Amino acid sequence: xxxxxxxxxxxPPKMAAQGVNVFYGxxxxxxxxxLDVDMDNVTAFIGPSGCGKSTFLRTLNRMNDxxxxxxxxxxxxxxxxxxxxxxxxxxxxxxxxxxxxxxPNPFPxxxxxxxxxxPRIHGLASGKADMDQIVERSLKRAGLWEEVKDRLQxxxxxxxxxxxxxxxxxxxxxVDPEVILMDEPCSALDxxxxxxxxxxxxxxxxxxxxxxxxxxxxxxxxxxQRTAFFHLGTLVEYGETDQIFTAPxxxxxxDYITGRYG
Amino acid sequence: MNLYALLFLVAGLGIxxxxxxxxxxxxxxxTSEHRLHSLPGQxxxxxALWTTVPALLFVIVWWAVTPMLAxxxxxxxxxxxxxxxxxxxxDAILNEVRARADGSEYGFYPLAEQLAPLYAxxxxxxxxxxxxxxxxxxxxxxxxxxxxxxxxxxxxxRVERTVMLVLLVASLIAILTTLGIxxxxxxxxxxxxxxxxVTDFLFGTTWSPQVIDPADPGKTLGAVPLFWxxxxxxxxxxxxxxxxxxxxxxxxxTQYARPVVxxxxxxxxxxxxxxxxxxxxxFAALTVGPAIRDLAVxxxxxxxxxxxxxxxxxxxGVMIIPFVSSMADDSIAAVPSAMRDGSLAMGATSSExxxxxxxxxxxxxxxxxxxxxxxRAIGETMIVVMAASGAANITANPFESATxxxxxxxxxxxxxxxxxxxxxxxxxxxxxxLFLITFLLNIVALRVVKKYREAYE
Numbered sequence: 001x002x003x004x005x006x007x008x009x010x011x012p013p014k015m016a017a018q019g020v021n022v023f024y025g026x027x028x029x030x031x032x033x034x035l036d037v038d039m040d041n042v043t044a045f046i047g048p049s050g051c052g053k054s055t056f057l058r059t060l061n062r063m064n065d066x067x068x069x070x071x072x073x074x075x076x077x078x079x080x081x082x083x084x085x086x087x088x089x090x091x092x093x094x095x096x097x098x099x100x101x102x103x104p105n106p107f108p109x110x111x112x113x114x115x116x117x118x119p120r121i122h123g124l125a126s127g128k129a130d131m132d133q134i135v136e137r138s139l140k141r142a143g144l145w146e147e148v149k150d151r152l153q154x155x156x157x158x159x160x161x162x163x164x165x166x167x168x169x170x171x172x173x174x175v176d177p178e179v180i181l182m183d184e185p186c187s188a189l190d191x192x193x194x195x196x197x198x199x200x201x202x203x204x205x206x207x208x209x210x211x212x213x214x215x216x217x218x219x220x221x222x223x224x225q226r227t228a229f230f231h232l233g234t235l236v237e238y239g240e241t242d243q244i245f246t247a248p249x250x251x252x253x254x255d256y257i258t259g260r261y262g
Numbered sequence: 263m264n265l266y267a268l269l270f271l272v273a274g275l276g277i278x279x280x281x282x283x284x285x286x287x288x289x290x291x292x293t294s295e296h297r298l299h300s301l302p303g304q305x306x307x308x309x310a311l312w313t314t315v316p317a318l319l320f321v322i323v324w325w326a327v328t329p330m331l332a333x334x335x336x337x338x339x340x341x342x343x344x345x346x347x348x349x350x351x352x353d354a355i356l357n358e359v360r361a362r363a364d365g366s367e368y369g370f371y372p373l374a375e376q377l378a379p380l381y382a383x384x385x386x387x388x389x390x391x392x393x394x395x396x397x398x399x400x401x402x403x404x405x406x407x408x409x410x411x412x413x414x415x416x417x418x419x420r421v422e423r424t425v426m427l428v429l430l431v432a433s434l435i436a437i438l439t440t441l442g443i444x445x446x447x448x449x450x451x452x453x454x455x456x457x458x459x460v461t462d463f464l465f466g467t468t469w470s471p472q473v474i475d476p477a478d479p480g481k482t483l484g485a486v487p488l489f490w491x492x493x494x495x496x497x498x499x500x501x502x503x504x505x506x507x508x509x510x511x512x513x514x515x516t517q518y519a520r521p522v523v524x525x526x527x528x529x530x531x532x533x534x535x536x537x538x539x540x541x542x543x544x545f546a547a548l549t550v551g552p553a554i555r556d557l558a559v560x561x562x563x564x565x566x567x568x569x570x571x572x573x574x575x576x577x578x579g580v581m582i583i584p585f586v587s588s589m590a591d592d593s594i595a596a597v598p599s600a601m602r603d604g605s606l607a608m609g610a611t612s613s614e615x616x617x618x619x620x621x622x623x624x625x626x627x628x629x630x631x632x633x634x635x636x637x638r639a640i641g642e643t644m645i646v647v648m649a650a651s652g653a654a655n656i657t658a659n660p661f662e663s664a665t666x667x668x669x670x671x672x673x674x675x676x677x678x679x680x681x682x683x684x685x686x687x688x689x690x691x692x693x694x695x696l697f698l699i700t701f702l703l704n705i706v707a708l709r710v711v712k713k714y715r716e717a718y719e
Contacts, residue, residue: 074420094609101607105600108623117618118608138711168604175608 012080014209015097015178020074022064029055032074033235035228037179042205044224044241045213048261051230053213054102057181059219060211061097062090070128078179093239095122095253098172102184104164106156106171111148114156114167115139118175134174141207142170162193169200180204182212186219198223199217217257221245229253265325268393272321272400276314279404283411290413300418307676308417311424312407314698319450328385329360335384343488344373354552374615391578419549447697450690456673457684458483463691469665471674479684485692491664492696495575495650496639497671499660502578504635509628513616514596515587528591535584543648544579551649569651572660578645589634594620595628626710633707637700643668667692 013036022030030052037043037060054066054095062083063068076083083093085230095118106114116125117136125131135152139145144166145186156167165185182201186194201210201223214220217254221229221241228238229250237253248254255261289300298305333356336342346352355377358369362378364384369375373394411417412715424569458480466484511531515524543696553574597620605615621628651663652673674689681687 061607063603064605066606091609091611094607099601099607101604105598105604107601107604107619117605117610119611121608121614121618125506161291171608 004021005104013037014079016075016077017056017059018075019077020059020060020072022052022073023071024067025069030059030158031233033239034232035235037209037211038226039178039209040206041225042201042210042212042223043226043228043229044220045211046215046217046220047230048256049215052233053185053228054231056230057132057183057211058214060179060181061094062092063099065090071117071228083126095175095180096177098175098177099203100165100168100172100180100182100185104161105186106159106164106166106167108155108157109155111139111156111159114153115170115174118171127197136195137259138170139167140173141173141204142166142198143203144170152169162196165189165193165197166200169204173204177208179209179211182210184213186213188206194219200203209260217245229256265321265389268321268396269318269445271397272314275317275397275404276310279408280306280310283307283408286408286411287417288441290411290558291312296413299414299416300421304421305411305415306417306419308420309325309404309407309411311421311459313400313404314488315424317396320399321392321396328388328392332381332385333386336381339377341373341376341380359569368692371708381494386700391393402498431546432574444697447690447694451694453682454684454687454691456688458691467656468716469670471670471688473687474683482704483684485667485688485695487656488621488665488667488692489695490656491571491650491654492640492666494648494658494660494664494667495571495666496578496642497636499572499575500579500582500639501636504582504586504639505632508583508635509590511583511587511592512590513621516591517616517620531584531587534581535588538582539642539644542577543644546573546645546649551576554661561661563659563661564602564660567663569649569663570661571650571657571664574646574650574666575660577649578639578642581642581645585638586631587636589631590628592625593624593631596627597623613708626713630707630710631701631709636709637707639702640666641668641696643672646672667696671696
């Protein structure tokens with residue numbers, strides 16, 4: 001299992017999961033999943049609907065805590081620290097592990113305030129000038145600056161879908177996280193907006209550890225270096241993206257990749 | 263003929279019409295080469311509607327005018343020459359005639375006893391005539407509808423249109439009632455304002471309807487103290503209670519409470535809204551009022567009244583809490599959960615998420631809820647009638663007494679009321695003002711809600 005689930009890496013993993021089980025009430029959504037996420041690579045989670053890939057993603061920044069019936073077992077570490085430990089402050093954790101959602105969800109505030117939201121609640125800026133700088137840098141990294149620099153006070157909800165999603169990415173990177181989790185970030189976008197987000201993921205790679213859940217196998221092949229295939233709550237196969245798509249070791253992976261089901 | 267028997271007959275005819283109409287349509291359906299346009303049942307319904315509705319309308323009108331026709335017959339009779347020519351006694355006798363004819367055995371006027379059989383006779387004649395006409399109408403209209411039943415006859419469309427008409431009438435009744443209320447208020451107010459200048463009423467600061475100078479009634483009918491009292495009790499004190507508690511309970515229920523707690527607490531809060539206001543009135547007058555007076559006295563206000571503005575306002579505020587809470591609850595719950603998740607995923611705490619994301623997003627809904635609550639509070643009557651004083655003071659001291667528009671309306675209209683004195687008519691002017699204010703508040707609130715809804719869909 002270790003060989004199967006851990007592609008060869010040199011650096012120690014940024015995040016590591018060992019024997020993770022997730023339950024919603026009585027129902028088990030994730031069964032004994034172990035995998036590593038490293039800093040230099042984009043990791044993609046693929047699999048058919050309901051396979052647990054989004055659920056697993058949400059355990060990585062404890063967003064499942066907001067679901068009353070959810071229960072997580074097993075060990076998940078960030079830089080070797082157990083994120084489900086009592087001493088772990090969930091506020092700190094989420095500042096270090098940011099998240100971008102399936103549907104763009106900018107707050108009904110100005111573009112500027114959307115990006116400034118995180119730095120403000122975490123007290124990252126020491127003044128107006130500092131904040132301006134953080135907002136500009138984040139929007140630039142998210143590739144949105146040129147489009148919105150003249151209308152920072154406009155409402156974030158007035159942007160197009162693709163721009164909204166890049167605004168959400170800017171919002172996430174404004175707090176300078178170490179890991180960014182993306183839950184099907186392009187599923188609500190048109191092909192051009194999708195291409196822009198994918199390009200952005202390429203540019204962000206290396207600066208942040210990125211984990212992306214996607215329905216779209218071509219997208220996984222395009223943006224990721226590692227791919228994990230989930231099916232029925234289990235991790236079927238995890239490895240180099242090239243290997244998963246060209247020479248899957250598991251029969252189920254091969255069937256899914258070739259479109260036999262899902 | 264007895265009215266009930268007639269209605270029963272018409273209903274029976276309706277059933278027969280439905281059966282025959284349906285049968286005829288079914289026969290067309292089986293013999294004609296065309297397919298039936300509508301289902302046989304719809305044809306049946308069409309015939310039945312034609313049979314019953316015109317007849318019933320006729321019955322309603324006829325039974326409304328019958329007493330008049332019968333009275334006319336009585337008056338034309340030779341015995342009626344003994345009736346007094348005009349005035350109160352004549353009406354009283356005629357009323358007694360009607361009552362006796364309907365079976366009452368008590369009365370004062372011997373003449374009424376003589377006239378009663380005449381009236382009974384006439385009204386029974388008109389009842390038979392009306393019944394005959396109604397049945398004839400039912401037959402005629404039913405037959406007309408029956409002949410129209412053909413394979414390609416669009417009975418479905420007609421029936422649908424009738425249904426729409428019925429629904430339209432039902433909804434118009436509420437609107438027309440509102441309009442009627444408004445007009446009656448308006449006409450009485452116009453009479454009032456012909457005696458008292460509008461400016462005296464709206465800007466005068468002395469309100470004491472007990473001492474009206476006939477030469478200048480406007481001098482003591484200045485409504486400013488009432489408007490101030492209403493505003494002070496309903497919009498200030500009551501809202502100081504209702505807004506924070508309502509909002510906080512809504513936040514607790516939507517964001518913090520576990521499902522089990524919510525399941526129990528929400529209905530309990532809603533029970534508070536179902537308590538009759540007169541019970542709140544007792545509570546305010548007998549418990550809260552004296553307690554606040556004692557408190558005020560211990561604070562050094564020696565002349566504190568037990569009918570303080572504070573007592574009425576506090577209890578009114580408690581009454582409004584569930585109202586504010588449920589409006590706020592709805593608008594917070596309407597904020598997409600993606601907003602909340604987005605904020606939490608940024609590392610915001612629950613309270614930061616509520617203050618910075620949920621409440622701003624829900625604000626228009628909350629504001630609308632508060633406006634509706636204010637309009638309820640200023641229209642609230644029973645609590646202030648029982649707990650507020652009648653003294654029209656302009657004061658910002660909550661321990662002093664203040665009075666409200668609704669309380670004064672009740673005071674003006676209870677007891678002996680002459681409906682042409684400025685004192686009584688002032689009640690209508692007050693009512694009109696209150697109506698217009700709450701109406702405006704409601705319109706503003708609905709507009710705010712509408713605008714807010716558009717933002718998320």
